Amino acid sequence: MRIGILGYGTVGSGLIDIIDKNKDKKNIEIVSILVRDKSKYEGINHYDKLTTDIEEIFSKNLDVLVEVMGGLYPSLEYIKRALKSKINVVTANKDLLAESGDELLKLAKDNNVSIKFEASVGGGIPVLKPLIESLEGNNINSICAILNGTTNFILSKMYNEGLSYNEALKQAQELGFAEANPDSDVLGYDAARKLSILSTLAYDNRVYWKDLYLEGITNIDEKDIEYAKKLNCKIKLVGQSKYEDNKVSGFVRPVLVGSNSILANIENEFNAVVLNGDSVGEVSFVGKGAGKLATGSAVYGDVMDILNNRISSIDSFTKEKVDVNKVLDENCSALLRFKSNHKDEIFSVLKEKIKNYDILNEDEELAVLVYANSEIEINDILSEIQNKGYCSQVNKLIKIN
Ligand SMILES: NC(=O)C1=CN([C@@H]2O[C@H](COP(=O)(O)OP(=O)(O)OC[C@H]3O[C@@H](n4cnc5c(N)ncnc54)[C@H](OP(=O)(O)O)[C@@H]3O)[C@@H](O)[C@H]2O)C=CC1
Numbered sequence: 001m002r003i004g005i006l007g008y009g010t011v012g013s014g015l016i017d018i019i020d021k022n023k024d025k026k027n028i029e030i031v032s033i034l035v036r037d038k039s040k041y042e043g044i045n046h047y048d049k050l051t052t053d054i055e056e057i058f059s060k061n062l063d064v065l066v067e068v069m070g071g072l073y074p075s076l077e078y079i080k081r082a083l084k085s086k087i088n089v090v091t092a093n094k095d096l097l098a099e100s101g102d103e104l105l106k107l108a109k110d111n112n113v114s115i116k117f118e119a120s121v122g123g124g125i126p127v128l129k130p131l132i133e134s135l136e137g138n139n140i141n142s143i144c145a146i147l148n149g150t151t152n153f154i155l156s157k158m159y160n161e162g163l164s165y166n167e168a169l170k171q172a173q174e175l176g177f178a179e180a181n182p183d184s185d186v187l188g189y190d191a192a193r194k195l196s197i198l199s200t201l202a203y204d205n206r207v208y209w210k211d212l213y214l215e216g217i218t219n220i221d222e223k224d225i226e227y228a229k230k231l232n233c234k235i236k237l238v239g240q241s242k243y244e245d246n247k248v249s250g251f252v253r254p255v256l257v258g259s260n261s262i263l264a265n266i267e268n269e270f271n272a273v274v275l276n277g278d279s280v281g282e283v284s285f286v287g288k289g290a291g292k293l294a295t296g297s298a299v300y301g302d303v304m305d306i307l308n309n310r311i312s313s314i315d316s317f318t319k320e321k322v323d324v325n326k327v328l329d330e331n332c333s334a335l336l337r338f339k340s341n342h343k344d345e346i347f348s349v350l351k352e353k354i355k356n357y358d359i360l361n362e363d364e365e366l367a368v369l370v371y372a373n374s375e376i377e378i379n380d381i382l383s384e385i386q387n388k389g390y391c392s393q394v395n396k397l398i399k400i401n
Pocket residue numbers: 006007008009010011012034035036037038040067068069070071073074092093094119120123176177178179180289290291292295
């Protein structure tokens with residue numbers, strides 16, 4: 001099988017290492033590799049296959065085009081061109097799937113070829129294939145997941161080793177986990193795109209990432225970590241969605257999770273996806289969510305599926321878009337931090353409105369863990385405190401079970 005590869009970075013080089021390792025067993029021939037700047041790659045394997053000209057790639061009579069260069073443009077254009085030319089596509093690009101999955105899957109179907117994208121969610125974890133194939137006998141009710149390796153790495157390093165946010169981000173970039181623009185990781189966009197892909201497939205309805213409640217990790221500081229430890233919790237960037245009565249609720253946000261929960265024990269670049277199906281119950285998938293060989297492994301698996309004609313049809317991306325509820329409409333607790341000179345006034349509002357709360361700090365700032373009937377109730381109280389001028393800046397961190 002003749003494959004062309006767009007990109008020889010973290011994922012591209014992982015894929016190429018795995019193809020080379022298996023070359024005696026599997027009939028895959030790398031015929032051309034697209035990069036921007038060949039001079040960066042002198043001395044590497046397959047240097048003679050490198051090109052900066054996309055026309056050369058398309059001149060090679062390909063069976064599969066692997067897109068691992070990232071971004072929306074020109075990746076979208078190249079993938080569409082491949083599908084229209086009846087070339088199968090494998091991609092790790094969640095930005096593209098989340099934005100244009102409907103168009104791309106339809107184009108693949110119309111041209112009788114496949115587009116496969118296992119690596120776009122959870123890096124090396126095989127989760128899309130089990131979801132699409134093995135769990136077909138289920139209505140999936142909920143997804144609770146850690147879907148970004150970079151932010152999980154940063155939060156783990158801050159919590160376990162006391163690293164600063166900037167030091168931890170730098171390490172994640174050096175290890176090849178972060179996106180070309182790491183804002184996509186730390187602001188939560190990457191995890192939201194992955195959650196939208198998972199939710200679309202799980203609920204068989206189109207869920208758009210921009211409809212999810214979205215909050216990144218850039219406001220998490222040492223004090224949050226300190227309170228988390230006091231509460232026997234960890235802080236994780238969690239993506240959660242639920243499907244009930246044809247409605248989806250969903251968010252990506254940093255949350256407190258109890259130290260004994262599955263998600264609390266997912267460290268560094270590892271990801272986890274916990275699905276709940278009406279037949280199977282709870283199923284968990286855990287593994288490396290980012291990195292060269294782990295992600296290369298998922299891309300390689302997709303290439304092998306095409307080689308062996310193991311293809312399943314996917315219609316969910318072309319289904320109707322569903323409305324998404326953004327607030328947590330259930331009993332919840334939250335860590336609230338107030339920087340204020342009006343502590344007594346804040347306490348009197350809390351006493352009047354909240355069913356219960358624990359004080360964590362009342363010296364340099366006021367920090368409380370409140371227990372409420374819903375997030376809406378907490379938001380109403382915060383609005384009252386702010387409107388009365390008792391505090392202009394509040395930090396809120398929800399705790400999930
Ligand atoms: N890193 C990871 O752990 C994971 C990444 N992904 C996804 O995989 C994709 C690739 O990520 P990653 O390998 O980390 O990215 P890198 O930045 O490490 O590599 C990108 C590669 O693509 C090439 N490239 C980028 N833009 C162009 C262009 N316009 N024309 C030609 N070549 C181009 C670069 O060439 P040059 O060096 O010459 O600029 C480089 O070889 C992304 O979609 C990412 O989201 C998915 C899961 C995990």
